[in-house]
Amino acid sequence: MNQLAIELNEKIAQVNPHVLEMLSALGRRIYFPVKGILSQSAEAKKLAKRYNASIGTAMELGQAMALDSVMDSLPGWNPSDALLYAPSPGIPELRSAWQEKNLHDNPTLQSYSGSLPVVTNGLSNAISLAADLFVDANDTVLLPDMNWDNYHLNFQDRIGAKLQFWKFFRTGGLDCASFREALAAQVPGSKILCLLNFPNNPSGYTPTESEGQELADALLATAARGVNVIALVDDAYYGLFFEENIMRESLYSKLAGRHPRLLAIKADAATKELYVWGLRIGFLTFSVGGAENNSPLYAALEAKTAGLIRSTISNSSQLSQKIALRALRASDFYEQRAAKAELMGKRARAVRQTLDSHPEYAEYFVPYPFNSGYFMCLQIKKGDAETLRQKLLQKFGVGTIAITSTNLRIAFSCLEVNEIPDLFQLIYQAAQEIEA
Known part of the structure; x- marks a missing residue:
C-alpha cells in the first residue's frame, strides 16, 4: 500500500476507527498524489514568477491558449477561466459556496460538523465515488423498492454488492416499519450502506417530518447496536417541495454528526438545483459522530475522494464549475x-x-x-x-x-x-x- 494511503488511513483511525472499518479495499488503498505532478504544479503556480513550465497546458500572452472558434461561443469569458483545468476536488470557491447554500437550506447542520463538499462530475459520479470508497463485492446495500435503476448498475453490476430492499409505501405514506425490519436483521460488527433518496425517484415522494425522524431514529438505533452504517442520502431533487407537511431539510440533517458508527454522506448536485443538467456538477459531503469541523478525518476522506477523481476523470469541468459559482453568487439566486x-x-x-x-x-x-x-x-x-x-x-x-x-x-x-x-x-x- 502506498505510504500516502497508509497516512490517510492512520488519520481516519485516530479520529474514528469505525470509519476506517467502513472503507472498501479500494477506499483504504486510494490516496491523492500530493507529492506528484499536481502538487509540484501547484507549488510552481505560487512560486514560479519567471517561467512556469510545469503543467500540461498551453499558454499564450499570459492566458490559456484558445481557438477563436471556441471562444466565439463563450462571450463574457476569458480563456483561463473557461478552459484551464480545475483542481481534482473542485474549485475552492465553489466548494465553499455550495457549503454555504447547504447551510442556508439546512440550518440544523450549523450545529454539526462536516467536510467541505468535494466536486464530482454530476450526481451519478457522486454515487459512483461513494460506492468505490465504501462498498466491496458481497457487501450489503439497502434500497427502497422504489428506486433509480442507476443504483443497480453502480452497486450490483459494477461492484458486485448484494442488494436488499424494503417496502417504500404503505397505505397513505412511507412504510417505516419495513425499513426498521430490514435494519434489525443486521448483526453487530457488520457493515451496511443504506441509500435514501428524497424527493424520491420514481415516486416523487418526500417523507413527512415524523416519517423522516423515524428513518433517522432507525439508522441511529442500528449504529447504537454496533453496526457500521453508511447512510448515503441522494438529494438530487432537493428543494422541490410542494406540500406544507413534508421535510424541508435534507434527511442528512437528521443524521450528520449523530453517532461514531453512523457515517452520513450527502450526494447532491447543481444538476437539478440550478437547472444545469448537462454541466455535470455534483458534490459529496461527509459527516460522522466524533469528528469536529476541520478534522483530519474529513481531510482524509476528501483526499481519498479526490484520489478517485484524479485516477478516473482527473477533474470536473472548470467552465461548468465557474458557471455554477456565478449562479450561486447572484444577488437574487x-x-x-x-x-x-x-x-x-x-x-x-x-x-x-x-x-x-x-x-x-x-x-x-x-x-x-x-x-x-x-x-x-x-x-x-x-x-x-x-x-x-x-x-x-x-x-x-x-x-x-x-x-x-x-x-x-x-x-x-x-x-x-x-x-x-x-x-x-x-x-x-x-x-x-x-x-x-
Whole structure:
C-alpha cells in the first residue's frame, strides 16, 4: 500500500476507527498524489514568477491558449477561466459556496460538523465515488423498492454488492416499519450502506417530518447496536417541495454528526438545483459522530475522494464549475430558484387536480403518493406498464417510463400545465384500448 494511503488511513483511525472499518479495499488503498505532478504544479503556480513550465497546458500572452472558434461561443469569458483545468476536488470557491447554500437550506447542520463538499462530475459520479470508497463485492446495500435503476448498475453490476430492499409505501405514506425490519436483521460488527433518496425517484415522494425522524431514529438505533452504517442520502431533487407537511431539510440533517458508527454522506448536485443538467456538477459531503469541523478525518476522506477523481476523470469541468459559482453568487439566486420551484409546484398540483377530477381513471391506474420532485408514479391496475408505455408511444406519441410491470413513471417536470390533463386522458384512452 502506498505510504500516502497508509497516512490517510492512520488519520481516519485516530479520529474514528469505525470509519476506517467502513472503507472498501479500494477506499483504504486510494490516496491523492500530493507529492506528484499536481502538487509540484501547484507549488510552481505560487512560486514560479519567471517561467512556469510545469503543467500540461498551453499558454499564450499570459492566458490559456484558445481557438477563436471556441471562444466565439463563450462571450463574457476569458480563456483561463473557461478552459484551464480545475483542481481534482473542485474549485475552492465553489466548494465553499455550495457549503454555504447547504447551510442556508439546512440550518440544523450549523450545529454539526462536516467536510467541505468535494466536486464530482454530476450526481451519478457522486454515487459512483461513494460506492468505490465504501462498498466491496458481497457487501450489503439497502434500497427502497422504489428506486433509480442507476443504483443497480453502480452497486450490483459494477461492484458486485448484494442488494436488499424494503417496502417504500404503505397505505397513505412511507412504510417505516419495513425499513426498521430490514435494519434489525443486521448483526453487530457488520457493515451496511443504506441509500435514501428524497424527493424520491420514481415516486416523487418526500417523507413527512415524523416519517423522516423515524428513518433517522432507525439508522441511529442500528449504529447504537454496533453496526457500521453508511447512510448515503441522494438529494438530487432537493428543494422541490410542494406540500406544507413534508421535510424541508435534507434527511442528512437528521443524521450528520449523530453517532461514531453512523457515517452520513450527502450526494447532491447543481444538476437539478440550478437547472444545469448537462454541466455535470455534483458534490459529496461527509459527516460522522466524533469528528469536529476541520478534522483530519474529513481531510482524509476528501483526499481519498479526490484520489478517485484524479485516477478516473482527473477533474470536473472548470467552465461548468465557474458557471455554477456565478449562479450561486447572484444577488437574487434564491428568488430565481423559488420562482422555478413554484412553476414546478403548479405542474404537480395540476396532476393532482386532474386525477381528482377523473375518478373513472382509477379503474385502470391510481397514483402513488407524491408531493415533491420531478415525477409521480402510476400503479397500473389492468395489464402491464410496458404494454401501456408502448401503446402510448406508438399510437399517441407520448413518452413515459415503465419502471416495473405495474409502475409507470410520469415526469411532469417536462410538461406545461395546460398539457397535463390531455396527457392523462391519453393514458386512460390507451389503457381502455388495451383492455378492449
